[in-house]
Amino acid sequence: MAVTRLITHHISKGETVAQSLKDRFDYGQNPDKTQGGELISSYECDHQTADAEFLLSKAKYRAVTGREQKREADVLCYQIRQSFAPGEITPEEANRVGYETAMRWTKGKHAFFVATHTDKKHIHNHIYYNPITLDYTRKFRDFWRSARALRRLSDRVCLENHLSVIRHPKLHSQGRFLHYGQWIGDKPPSAQQRVRLAIIAALEKKPADFAAFLRLMEESGFAVKRGRGGVVSFLAPGQDKYTRLRASTLGVGFDPEDIRAVIAGERPLPELPKDAPPPPRQVGLIIDIQKRMAEGKGPAYERWAKVYNLKQMAAALQFLQENNLTDYDALAAKTTAAVDRAHALAGELQTTEAALSKVSGLMGAVVDYAKARPVFDGYKAARYSKKYLAEHKAELATYRAARAAMNELLGGEKLPKMDALKKQRQELADKKKALYAEYRQAQRDMRQAVAVKANIDHLLGLTDGRDDKEQTR
Known part of the structure; x- marks a missing residue:
């Protein structure tokens, strides 16, 4: 699942063009975020000298076209932020997907580099591309609904690489799509709630016995641990602490005996707490x-x-x-x-x-x-x-x-x-x-x-x- 955002960078107040461009690129190429610079790939430029190359292309564009733009309106570069769901993709794959996205977005007509950051739980790409074309005759112009076009392209690339996509992207009050950090701003389900949802989903598949139920839990990505006295615990993906399968932890209807009764057809599926989100759609x-x-x-x-x-x-x-x-x-x-x-x-x-x-x-x-x-x-x-x-x-x-x-x-x-x-x-x-x-x-x-x-x-x-x-x- 990838969430994208298109950002236009202008000259920062009180800085020169070179300083503004270098500050942005330095952040993207931070070795602490890119595994020592190993997670950076580029097209038609050297990422280490990209700021100078982008500035030089601006001078060549003016010389070729004779067009001059006001300093405050000039676009230094465009940036695409592409964030992936935690645990769904490796850093190397994320960089490759980002490179493919950038190549198809720019159609190979603009220099760019892709820096993949791993400093947060969700791996994300910072893609910087030059607004000037490689032949110095044209500029990229941000167009109406460009964010939507970028999101659809990113979704297409994700699908082609067997990654999930967001079905219903959220919007904020201005109507723009949220980036990943904002999109997950709503409190995600707790580990206990994820266990409850997985249990209900497994029981809906009507396992033959308790052992088959546990296998379904494992197939859905949960680690299963058996303790002393037959205590069963589940470890949700991305969690560090096991959650015990018992009513005192998960609520009424989530005791091992309750689960066995549901499997035997003696009682209905357990209900989620009222304040919990509903189970996922079929x-x-x-x-x-x-x-x-x-x-x-x-x-x-x-x-x-x-x-x-x-x-x-x-x-x-x-x-x-x-x-x-x-x-x-x-x-x-x-x-x-x-x-x-x-x-x-x-x-x-x-x-x-x-x-x-x-x-x-x-x-x-x-x-x-x-x-x-x-x-x-x-x-x-x-x-x-x-x-x-x-x-x-x-x-x-x-x-x-x-x-x-x-x-x-x-x-x-x-x-x-x-x-x-x-x-x-x-x-x-x-x-x-x-x-x-x-x-x-x-x-x-x-x-x-x-x-x-x-x-x-x-x-x-x-x-x-x-x-x-x-x-x-």
Whole structure:
């Protein structure tokens, strides 16, 4: 699980550009935090001289482009903080994931270095990248919702590397996503509460006996210790002290005899204390897929083992999580809805285009009719003279064509005034423009939903011998 934050660094008050840049880089490269500098990697720069290289690139940018920026508005560098859940990743893996994130975020067009810090319980990366491109012709500009884009990219990289992601990132009052230190600011569950939750989760799997229950506890990451007199204790991951399995410690219903009674079906599951958080939601389709990808079980995993396929499945997982699709039926329903919406908009768009074409054609016919009408009146006044006809053959043909078009388009209805036709045409044109935007988005949503469902069907082995109606449509 990685939490990201994008930070823009400007010149500190009372300092020079060089001092401000060096202070920030010195903090990131602190040997006490990076295992003596072993956890630092860089791209197109030397991290030890990055401050000088970044400053030099600014001078080259001014020389190449001739652009000058005010001192207080100038961006020294951008920093990405990427924090991981405690115990989920090694420092070396974190640095590699940070490097991959930075490379894909900058698209290889900006120099950067990644410093991985291990001084806190959660391993985190400090990624510094140069706002000036490597060819000194452009600058990185912080864009609207860049934090969201960075978070989605980081989540994608995490999924590809079998790391968990936060399903529902928290926001503070200004609407920005919290960084990891703030995100875990809510008091985490105690070791006792984690034991209670694990016990309930293990009992929900209906173990055959007490020994099977203990094995489930071990599989969920808890160390199990048997003491004198048959006392059982559990050590929660990341904790130093064992928690005894007894009612006096965990509460009513968490005694060994209570557990055995639940296994035998003689009593219901124990209840959590009222002030404790509720047990985790049932594992749905998303977690099942992640487990298969991580464990590598079954032929489906082997077919998706290549890098490209792994990235496609990571994208599918991200789609499911962002749309809160926790079971297959919900995914199928969303796919059907996306397909139906795209086709409904296509039909509405065709109807609108036909109406717009009719109004435009009618307006053109009215204009031609008005221009040619005096010629026809002259032809009529000349008693349909052959000489007059020969002299005005083209105008009279236009008149007849315009009159025929008007009769066909009106269908016996009264001819509207030109101002009304203009207004109607403008309304239809605006509607067409809006529908095109909706239709393009609906098409993208449909393609994405159909692709994700096809990937999931392939992974679950549901495509053999079946026609995908959505793809056919």
